Amino acid sequence: MLSREELVLRLFEIEAVKFGSFTLKSGIVSPVYVDLRVMISYPSLLKEVSELLWKKAEEANVQYKSLCGVPYTALPMATCISVDHDIPMLIRRKEAKDYGTKKKVEGNCEKDSVCLIIEDVVTTGSSVYETAEILEEAGVRVTDAIVLLDREQGGKANLCNKNITLHSVFTLTGVMKILVEKEKIKPNQLQEVKSFLAKNNSFKPSTIHRSLSFRERGMQKQTHPVARRLFDIMEQKQTNLCFSADVDNFAELLELADKIGQYICCIKTHVDIMEDFSAQNIKSLKELSVRHNFLIFEDRKFADIGNTVRSQYTGGIYKISDWCDITNAHSLPGPGIVSGLKSSLDDKSTRACLLIAEMSSQGNLADSKYKQSTVEMASEHGDFVIGFICTSKVSENPSHIHFTPGVKLINGVDGFGQKYLTPDEVIRRRGSDVIIVGRGITESANRIKTAKEFQEAGWMAYNRR
Numbered sequence: 488m489l490s491r492e493e494l495v496l497r498l499f500e501i502e503a504v505k506f507g508s509f510t511l512k513s514g515i516v517s518p519v520y521v522d523l524r525v526m527i528s529y530p531s532l533l534k535e536v537s538e539l540l541w542k543k544a545e546e547a548n549v550q551y552k553s554l555c556g557v558p559y560t561a562l563p564m565a566t567c568i569s570v571d572h573d574i575p576m577l578i579r580r581k582e583a584k585d586y587g588t589k590k591k592v593e594g595n596c597e598k599d600s601v602c603l604i605i606e607d608v609v610t611t612g613s614s615v616y617e618t619a620e621i622l623e624e625a626g627v628r629v630t631d632a633i634v635l636l637d638r639e640q641g642g643k644a645n646l647c648n649k650n651i652t653l654h655s656v657f658t659l660t661g662v663m664k665i666l667v668e669k670e671k672i673k674p675n676q677l678q679e680v681k682s683f684l685a686k687n688n689s690f691k692p693s694t695i696h697r698s699l700s701f702r703e704r705g706m707q708k709q710t711h712p713v714a715r716r717l718f719d720i721m722e723q724k725q726t727n728l729c730f731s732a733d734v735d736n737f738a739e740l741l742e743l744a745d746k747i748g749q750y751i752c753c754i755k756t757h758v759d760i761m762e763d764f765s766a767q768n769i770k771s772l773k774e775l776s777v778r779h780n781f782l783i784f785e786d787r788k789f790a791d792i793g794n795t796v797r798s799q800y801t802g803g804i805y806k807i808s809d810w811c812d813i814t815n816a817h818s819l820p821g822p823g824i825v826s827g828l829k830s831s832l833d834d835k836s837t838r839a840c841l842l843i844a845e846m847s848s849q850g851n852l853a854d855s856k857y858k859q860s861t862v863e864m865a866s867e868h869g870d871f872v873i874g875f876i877c878t879s880k881v882s883e884n885p886s887h888i889h890f891t892p893g894v895k896l897i898n899g900v901d902g903f904g905q906k907y908l909t910p911d912e913v914i915r916r917r918g919s920d921v922i923i924v925g926r927g928i929t930e931s932a933n934r935i936k937t938a939k940e941f942q943e944a945g946w947m948a949y950n951r952r
């Protein structure tokens with residue numbers, strides 16, 4: 488085995504770590520460049536490095552069942568550890584297969600077992616987190632990651648905010664100190680890199696843990712009256728569960744609303760799947776919403792120009808604006824959609840809208856720019872838009888409420904690409920506020936008991952953040 492110093496010198500020799508002036512993909516000019524891809528050309532060094540990564544996990548006493556290298560550079564490292572120590576490996580695909588199983592993870596994903604992530608270099612931590620998300624979708628848990636070199640640019644803290652502990656074999660400044668000692672680089676190069684690192688730190692302090700309570704958010708001056716009612720209900724009934732009542736007849740819907748009404752803050756409907764829609768049935772639902780103190784959210788997902796959505800909201804057979812407290816809309820058509828919807832309301836204090844910033848389905852087209860523009864649109868229409876359909880916290884405005892669909896008690900994916908996350912992942916780790924649960928309840932043999940379980944899981948996750 489090489490000593491730590493010898494290993495650093497080898498990495499320097501093979502130019503896996505270089506000093507000078509390098510323009511990064513981001514356009515930033517960096518005085519240091521790390522490229523551990525070259526290591527596959529030096530198998531004995533690769534083996535040494537892999538052994539160090541494994542030892543780091545042992546020292547940190549990480550308990551895990553399998554390991555997964557972040558593609559591509561860490562893949563051979565994970566493979567060496569797997570073979571040398573007889574530890575099952577998982578491979579994360581960069582692209583899901585577009586045929587057959589469409590799997591994103593290869594290998595045996597034992598439900599709820601812990602998978603250790605192996606990475607070569609961490610800067611912001613985003614590649615580790617992306618890999619963790621995909622592994623968790625496949626049903627395994629990620630608690631720790633081992634990295635050969637931490638560039639000390641905020642990755643460790645960012646991952647910590649996501650509940651992943653990063654253990655590093657080397658830090659960039661640690662490597663540089665060895666190189667200064669061995670007179671391979673000058674002390675001023677170390678200083679230059681240190682000041683570069685200080686100026687280029689990616690750490691984003693999470694506001695999730697320090698966020699205000701639902702009660703406090705309901706009391707903000709700019710909070711819309713409908714959002715205020717919802718915050719009040721959530722605190723009063725200690726529930727952030729929105730039940731997605733995706734059944735096709737009112738007898739079943741009303742029975743469910745009555746039986747599980749005590750556990751929910753909101754019921755979500757798709758009126759256009761009901762076979763027996765009638766004003767009388769809606770009246771009965773309204774009565775139940777008053778008796779059990781929950782709001783009604785019609786998941787209409789408006790997506791047309793302002794003039795059309797105005798008619799769709801108020802007219803036709805459903806007359807949605809007459810009875811639903813909350814509806815939702817895609818931001819795709821632009822701000823006209825919000826203006827169109829709200830223009831039909833005489834009293835804007837009793838009706839509100841959520842914008843769809845993200846979707847829970849695999850392969851959806853809402854990218855980060857779309858999400859950001861959606862949040863800007865919401866901010867411009869605070870008199871009607873109270874929050875978002877999203878899969879993570881998208882807005883820092885405490886008056887905005889985040890609703891997340893695709894929730895079950897275990898992670899997974901349905902046959903049409905609907906991705907499921909747990910209440911803990913959605914509320915505590917991702918910072919959303921309300922879990923939307925449909926089939927997790929309707930497909931249960933004991934719907935009432937299961938609704939209570941979701942209520943407890945959602946509320947516990949809120950209290951733990």
Ligand SMILES: O=c1ccn([C@@H]2O[C@H](COP(=O)(O)O)[C@@H](O)[C@H]2O)c(=O)[nH]1
Pocket residue numbers: 731733757786845846847848876892893894905923924925926927
């Ligand atoms: O991105 C989205 C937006 C809306 N939905 C709706 O939520 C429920 C989820 O039902 P499950 O049975 O819990 O999967 C359903 O009504 C969708 O239309 C969503 O899933 N994803």
